[in-house]
Amino acid sequence: MTLDQLPLGQSAVVTAVGGQGALRRRLLDMGITPKTEVLMRKKAPLGDPVEICLRGYELTLRLEDARSIEIRRVEK
Amino acid sequence: MSMVFALAGNQNCGKTTLFNQLTGSHQHVGNFPGVTVERKEGQIKDHPGCEVVDLPGIYSLSPYTAEEIVTRDFLMNEHPDAIINIVDATNIERNLYLTLQLMELQVPMVLALNMMDEVTRSGGSIDVLALARELGIDVVPIVASKGEGVHELVDRTIAAAQEKRVPRKLDFCTGEVHRAIHSISHIIEDHAVRAHIPLRFAATKLVEGDELIFQALGIHEGDKEIIRHIVSDMEQALGTDREAALADMRYDYITALREQAVVKPQATAEQQRSLKIDQVLTHKYFAIPIFLGVMLLVFWLTFSVIGGRLSDWMGVGIEQLTGAVSGALQSAHVSPVLQSLIVDGIFAGVGSVLSFLPIIVVLFFFLSMLEDSGYMARVAFVMDSLLRKIGLSGRSFVPMLIGFGCSVPAIMATRTLPGERDKRMTILLIPFMSCSAKLPIYAVFSAAFFPQNTALFMMGLYVLGIVTGIGAGFLLKNTVFRGNPVPFVMELPAYRLPGLQSTMLHMWQKAKDFIVKAFTIIFLASIAVWFLQNLDFGFNMVTDGSRSMLAALGRFLAPVFRPLGFGNWQSVAALITGLCAKETVVSTFIQLTGAAGTSGLAAALPGLFSPLQAVSFVVFTLLYMPCVAAMAAVRREMGSGLKALGLMAFQTSVAWLMAFLVYTVGLALGF
Numbered sequence: 001m002t003l004d005q006l007p008l009g010q011s012a013v014v015t016a017v018g019g020q021g022a023l024r025r026r027l028l029d030m031g032i033t034p035k036t037e038v039l040m041r042k043k044a045p046l047g048d049p050v051e052i053c054l055r056g057y058e059l060t061l062r063l064e065d066a067r068s069i070e071i072r073r074v075e076k
Numbered sequence: 077m078s079m080v081f082a083l084a085g086n087q088n089c090g091k092t093t094l095f096n097q098l099t100g101s102h103q104h105v106g107n108f109p110g111v112t113v114e115r116k117e118g119q120i121k122d123h124p125g126c127e128v129v130d131l132p133g134i135y136s137l138s139p140y141t142a143e144e145i146v147t148r149d150f151l152m153n154e155h156p157d158a159i160i161n162i163v164d165a166t167n168i169e170r171n172l173y174l175t176l177q178l179m180e181l182q183v184p185m186v187l188a189l190n191m192m193d194e195v196t197r198s199g200g201s202i203d204v205l206a207l208a209r210e211l212g213i214d215v216v217p218i219v220a221s222k223g224e225g226v227h228e229l230v231d232r233t234i235a236a237a238q239e240k241r242v243p244r245k246l247d248f249c250t251g252e253v254h255r256a257i258h259s260i261s262h263i264i265e266d267h268a269v270r271a272h273i274p275l276r277f278a279a280t281k282l283v284e285g286d287e288l289i290f291q292a293l294g295i296h297e298g299d300k301e302i303i304r305h306i307v308s309d310m311e312q313a314l315g316t317d318r319e320a321a322l323a324d325m326r327y328d329y330i331t332a333l334r335e336q337a338v339v340k341p342q343a344t345a346e347q348q349r350s351l352k353i354d355q356v357l358t359h360k361y362f363a364i365p366i367f368l369g370v371m372l373l374v375f376w377l378t379f380s381v382i383g384g385r386l387s388d389w390m391g392v393g394i395e396q397l398t399g400a401v402s403g404a405l406q407s408a409h410v411s412p413v414l415q416s417l418i419v420d421g422i423f424a425g426v427g428s429v430l431s432f433l434p435i436i437v438v439l440f441f442f443l444s445m446l447e448d449s450g451y452m453a454r455v456a457f458v459m460d461s462l463l464r465k466i467g468l469s470g471r472s473f474v475p476m477l478i479g480f481g482c483s484v485p486a487i488m489a490t491r492t493l494p495g496e497r498d499k500r501m502t503i504l505l506i507p508f509m510s511c512s513a514k515l516p517i518y519a520v521f522s523a524a525f526f527p528q529n530t531a532l533f534m535m536g537l538y539v540l541g542i543v544t545g546i547g548a549g550f551l552l553k554n555t556v557f558r559g560n561p562v563p564f565v566m567e568l569p570a571y572r573l574p575g576l577q578s579t580m581l582h583m584w585q586k587a588k589d590f591i592v593k594a595f596t597i598i599f600l601a602s603i604a605v606w607f608l609q610n611l612d613f614g615f616n617m618v619t620d621g622s623r624s625m626l627a628a629l630g631r632f633l634a635p636v637f638r639p640l641g642f643g644n645w646q647s648v649a650a651l652i653t654g655l656c657a658k659e660t661v662v663s664t665f666i667q668l669t670g671a672a673g674t675s676g677l678a679a680a681l682p683g684l685f686s687p688l689q690a691v692s693f694v695v696f697t698l699l700y701m702p703c704v705a706a707m708a709a710v711r712r713e714m715g716s717g718l719k720a721l722g723l724m725a726f727q728t729s730v731a732w733l734m735a736f737l738v739y740t741v742g743l744a745l746g747f
Contacts, residue, residue, distance in 0.1 A: 017320060021140075021560070022138075022140040022141070022560060022562070022563055023560075023563040023565070024319065025136070025138045025140055025319055026135075026138075026140070026563045026565045027563075027565060028319060028320060028323035028324075029135050029136035029138060029173065029323065030135060030170065030565055030567075031169065031170045031173065031327060033320065033323050033324045033327045034316075034320070034324060036327070042354075042358065043360075044358065044363075044457050044458055044460065044461065045358070045359070045360050045361070045363040045364055045458055046458075046461040046462070047461065048460070048461045049457060049460050049461070049470075049564065051358070051457065051568060055167075055169040055170055056166075056167060056169060056340070056343070056347075057167045057170060057347075057567060058350075058567065058568040058569075058570075059565065059566070059567055059568065060453075060456075060457045060460075060564075060565075060566050060567075060568055061563075061564065061565045061566075062460070062464070062564055065563065065564070065565065
């Protein structure tokens with residue numbers, strides 16, 4: 001599944017980062033690399049973008065961009 | 077001994093606070109050449125000859141944003157004696173990612189580990205010695221907000237620079253990547269020496285596929301082909317692509333390093349507090365009302381309570397000064413022409429703009445507090461989905477909102493936006509947000525033509541401005557600004573109390589900016605308008621306004637406005653003087669109609685306009701090019717006079733079209 005489908009409050013591990021160019025590089029630079037654990041923190045009031053927690057900090061990105069991040073759910 | 081240090085680090089890691097601690101108030105602000113990325117530099121306190129340059133806050137040395145490119149160029153071309161890399165200790169993993177890239181540049185470097193107090197207070201610890209040993213650079217724990225550790229940081233940086241101690245070449249690469257970097261290093265060694273680019277940095281960037289480095293090295297096709305082969309072999313062996321491979325490896329190295337040197341609780345007290353605050357501030361239902369409340373409070377405090385009152389006092393002060401100067405000139409028997417130029421031209425013109433200064437300073441006080449506290453990032457988060465439709469991101473929301481107060485600070489506030497494209501597009505749209513200086517114009521026209529429907533008339537104008545802005549946004553997004561926006565992948569930093577020193581320095585810089593503008597561009601514009609208003613073409617003083625150069629210019633330009641319904645020269649003359657400051661439109665009308673004050677003008681205006689023509693005129697006034705103060709801000713923030721002229725033409729064309737539309741449709745409907 002992809003990151004945009006991760007329900008609120010759930011965690012997952014990144015398996016692959018798609019997309020291209022500046023966006024993809026930005027995602028990688030911000031620490032969204034394979035094996036990284038991410039937590040879906042909340043959705044913005046208008047439903048988009050979302051806030052995720054990874055590597056001990058909070059990051060916001062748009063659903064459209066989250067769609068290019070492949071994840072695997074982890075049960076906690 | 078003269079040295080230059082570069083201060084580099086992520087956004088939100090306390091870089092500006094450290095810079096202020098290092099330099100005190102000895103700062104100068106400019107731009108990096110060719111782009112509007114801010115370049116701040118200053119002398120280090122108690123260390124004459126030691127300069128520090130504050131580089132933009134970045135997360136990586138990738139070649140995608142202007143901020144990253146100027147940082148790279150500065151570090152490679154201007155050869156600083158050392159890099160001070162500031163790292164947020166509470167968020168050490170992501171911060172070290174930039175550190176690893178900076179180390180590749182092989183410039184002496186010291187790591188400033190900021191916010192160490194927050195880490196220790198919440199039961200965490202960082203083994204500074206282990207970190208230093210692993211990275212091969214000095215690591216100094218600091219608390220920038222309190223100035224702790226800053227002295228030691230400076231001493232260590234100077235020592236590292238004097239000893240020319242470069243960071244260790246980390247062998248964090250595993251097999252395949254390591255091999256690729258080595259093979260490429262062999263091929264490009266001579267090129268790198270010739271181009272003065274550190275070999276290791278160049279090789280790594282080529283593995284990543286960095287076009288700018290390819291160009292800088294001047295590698296010919298044959299070698300390029302070999303490099304491409306090396307990289308594609310590497311990609312195949314790893315089963316991933318070049319960019320992911322390197323990012324992945326850097327983060328793997330950091331994870332291992334963190335496990336070795338960092339004991340961190342789940343989250344620091346500040347981070348936990350932030351989550352609690354966000355439960356309210358970015359709440360599903362409360363977020364937007366709270367944001368509107370905050371902005372209303374800021375506007376109310378700025379425009380009526382604090383700034384407004386200070387502005388009034390300043391106005392009174394300027395008036396008295398003007399009176400005193402006028403009296404002095406009279407008793408010195410200076411010629412009446414010169415008296416009028418000084419008093420009615422310069423003092424009135426510069427004075428009316430200068431009385432805005434308190435409002436701008438107070439507004440920036442609040443904005444800087446909101447920015448430094450971390451709330452602005454939340455605003456961008458909450459509002460992003462609205463602005464995305466016109467090709468911008470949530471970060472542009474606040475500057476646009478400030479546009480309703482005054483375009484000048486709004487345009488100045490675009491400085492914090494990443495990416496030239498977003499910045500320019502936001503600047504182009506800001507003037508459509510009806511600024512407060514236009515209110516007196518609306519008020520007098522509404523009193524003259526629609527005394528029963530004042531609220532509706534005002535509302536309609538504001539909405540029209542916003543709708544036109546949205547329309548213009550769509551137009552720009554699909555034409556001039558078709559390029560890729562900066563990806564909206566943004567950190568939400570922990571909330572922190574803003575430091576008073578930073579806020580004060582920020583205010584002072586904005587005030588200085590504005591004062592310089594008032595005494596250069598606005599000064600000249602005031603003189604020009606005075607000449608137009610008071611002289612005829614023989615350079616004789618006129619007593620009758622209709623014989624001035626301004627009137628002649630008005631008559632000359634009037635045909636352009638005839639299709640909009642207001643082809644009288646008085647309106648055109650008012651629009652011209654309105655360029656100095658929009659509220660001047662009203663005073664010009666008063667002067668030209670000989671009316672007694674605004675109430676007299678309200679009675680006189682129906683002699684010049686039919687109601688429909690009046691609406692058309694007000695619509696044009698709402699949308700046409702901003703005042704000279706705003707134009708000066710545009711020129712500065714866009715870094716080009718030509719682009720400012722482009723904005724002028726764009727706004728005025730849009731205004732003409734909209735007024736034409738209103739007038740034609742109005743006529744067709746029988747008004």
